[in-house]
Amino acid sequence: MFSLTLHADTYPQRRDWRDLPWLDRIGEGLRVRLAARLALRVGRREALVARVDAEEAGLAALDDSARAAVLAELRRQLRRDGFADDALVARAFAVVRMASRTLLGKAHFGTQIQGAWVLLHGNVAEMNTGEGKSLMATLAAATAALAGMKVHVVTVNDYLAGRDRDEFGPLYAALGLSCAFVGESATPEEKSAAYPADIVYCSNKTIVFDYLRDRLALLDRMQPLRLALDAMLGQRRRQLLHGLQFAIVDEADSVFVDEARTPLIISAARPSVEAEAFYREAIALAGQLVVGDDFTLEVPQRQPSLTEAGRRRLPQLAAAGAGSPVWRSVLRTEEACVLALQALHAFRRDIHYIVRDGKVMIVDENTGRVMPDRSWERGLQQLIEVKEGVAVSPEKETLGRISYQLFFRRYLRLAGMTGTCREVRGEMASVYGLGVVRIPPYRPSRRLRLPARLFASSEARWLAVVDSVARYSRQGRPVLVGTRSIAASEHLSGRLQAAGIAHQVLNAKQDEQEAGCVARAGEAGQVTIATNMAGRGTDIKLDDAVRAAGGLHVILTELHDASRVDRQLAGRCARMGDPGSWEEILSLDDELPAGLPTPLLALLAARLAGGGQRGAWHGLALALYRWRQWRVERRHAHLRELLLRADFRNRVALSFTGEME
Incomplete structure (x- = not known):
């Protein structure tokens, strides 16, 4: 049975x-x-x-x-x-x-x-x-x-x-x-x-x-x-x-x-005064290195690399300023310094993490939500805490781990x-x-996609976003603006406030008010700025007057690493047969185009500087932007595959019988 x-x-x-x-x-x-x-x-x-x-x-x-x-x-x-x-x-x-x-x-x-x-x-x-x-x-x-x-x-x-x-x-x-x-x-x-x-x-x-x-x-x-x-x-x-x-x-x-x-990972705290001193020395040491001369930084991967000049200079700096004996090892010194450079230059406050109640809390890049129970591995968490001047948490000893x-x-x-x-x-x-x-929709979709606009600079992009918000809000339509980071949501909030446009902000700093914000996001003329979480899983209700005016309008101000997240945000409008529209207002200063060669970026910026949002150069720039998104998606898929293979290998290697369990 x-x-x-x-x-x-x-x-x-x-x-x-x-x-x-x-x-x-x-x-x-x-x-x-x-x-x-x-x-x-x-x-x-x-x-x-x-x-x-x-x-x-x-x-x-x-x-x-x-x-x-x-x-x-x-x-x-x-x-x-x-x-x-x-x-x-x-x-x-x-x-x-x-x-x-x-x-x-x-x-x-x-x-x-x-x-x-x-x-x-x-x-x-x-x-x-x-x-x-x-x-x-x-x-x-x-x-x-x-x-x-x-x-x-x-x-x-x-x-x-x-x-x-x-x-x-x-x-x-x-x-x-x-x-x-x-x-x-x-x-x-x-x-x-x-x-x-x-x-x-x-x-x-x-x-x-x-x-x-x-x-x-x-x-x-x-x-x-x-x-x-x-x-x-x-x-x-x-x-x-x-x-x-x-x-x-x-x-x-x-x-x-x-x-x-x-x-x-489930872990247990392992306090160590020596470890805290080591992290402080690492941040101080990395702070003396000069970008371009001593190290380079690949923006999309957030991975710093020491140059030959930096490798030669590092032992001298360590001998002069660091007191811990672990700095005598060249390999250990380089490893710790690269991690400290990552903490200093690759991870940014209100984008990758926030500081709340004297603690560094990770922000999920896919949802924009705070993850207070998570921490970075290999000392990165402690290094960022030193950088932000908050209490340094003890190192963690792994007890259990699974993907x-x-x-x-x-x-x-x-x-x-x-x-x-x-x-x-x-x-x-x-x-x-x-x-x-x-599964096909219950009612045919009435979602209208407007032409994407790509600007040479973030300044021009934000001006266009404020103008679009004001235009649709005056029509009596609610507007939902999606941003990739907390910092971007607060920057746009300041611009809307300066323009006299009433709005509400829904980001990881207000996650406890999420339900109330989403409930009001469908009201006539309401403007909501949201990070990628955008009330995912909750419904934005529209009344008859809003439907008659054209429904919810969604603005994407930057593409995410995964195109699925962009589609999820666009899907906040025109649900269950309601009317609605969405558009992309982007900039060459965004994180994804940063992976393009610098000369190519400069050429595209020069061609788009005149504000033209049509023509071959605009189409080429948009295509390259989306190509970069596709490349990042492929890299992330490769990382997931590597993690799964590593999990399999570790479980076989750590088992006396060779069995997975």
Whole structure:
């Protein structure tokens, strides 16, 4: 029986995967994509929607007691057979949709039924932003839970997870399913009480770190036979999770791709007075080096490199000013100095990090959110703290480490949903074994894309942005301006204030007011400046007057490293058939074009200095800008692949048996 297989392992998870040779990885990726295209084709999805409609019509003719009997029989069949039978899945979807219609006043659209079916079969459903992915997930989550699976609905932050649990908890309760929310700040006791629920809402960071805590608690007892033996002997160790059975990941591209370059590490503090003195000496030493003469700095990679002159000068400076004996090693001196140069020149305040309450906090480049629980490795965190003049945190000793790529591959069944995934569908297939299925919008899109404008300087760009904001605001339309960094959002805020344009700022410094800011962003004439998070996962509501005026207008002031993030921001407008428009107002001073050769940049700047926003030179400059974005995307994809391969090698090297677990 389907549900019995889930209970054969005390801590169910995938244990049979291995790192495949590169040719096998390519073949497996192609197989996954082809299988998703054929097995989940449009005709079959539409046939399922028709079945759900017919099943719900039959349920509507029954009284409450008869519906309860149908639900009990449905649960029994799902636990016995799983959800391979489309007829059984259609009946389950009909039961869930009828309960949602009655309790929440929301009935799932046909496109949401298609998307839920894609999720249930372990794939990624790509739907336009604003198409109701959170409601769609309830169909798949409830059906899987009725079949006996423990379901984790994973979102990008605690606010969204708590919001969805509060909204959909009554729906699950009506189906006889328990639902819980696990927040990042919850105590171990609260987590232990919440995780046994049938459906658990949590953030990606919370679930991964709790898994690492379980591994540290169980150690070599994680194997199925040992766990079963401990249970028989009454010696079960304390654990948080109850295995990794089924995960539905919201904003899947953000979790699976954007955050996959950063491993998650559990560490313990290791205070050292000598280490703090060493970091202060390193910053002082690096501060004496001259850019261009002693070192060069590659801007996009944020990687400084010592020149030959710098290498010759460094030992003299170290001997004259540094007291620690570690500076006697030339190799150690160069390594520490390069890291200190990175802290001084490559990482900038209010762009890569903020200082809050006397602490340096990392800002997620993909979302613009503050990550107070994260720190840089290899002493970079301490060096930046010395640079900013705040208390230096102790060094960390790594206790447990895993990447998102390795973690999510351990689920028995994995699914995702997002509005921006087509650019990385190959990576989804080869790394996670997930096919990407495009779900059409419920209503035709009315989103209008205006011609992109690229200026020679940031000054000219900001003038154009202020002018565009003023023009659309006067029309009674709300305006959302996306910036890449906190510093840029505050700079633009100052310019709008000087121009007498009322506005609100939504960046990582105001993340606790995010929900209120997003709620007001759709009001007539409202101007909102947002970093890349832009209320991702929340809806900007429009009233009839705003729709009549043309809807929300979105301005992108700089392209991100990933074009998917740009599409996500543009997708804030014209949702669910509403009107809306968006435009790009860019500058050659942005971070992406900085990777172009200096002579070429100077030539393009000279040609665009006259303000002409048409013609061959403008088209060439835009093409080069987007080419740089594509190159950076490819480099990041390569880094993710290197991280995954390194994880595999490390686990084999550190295991006495050569096994991955």
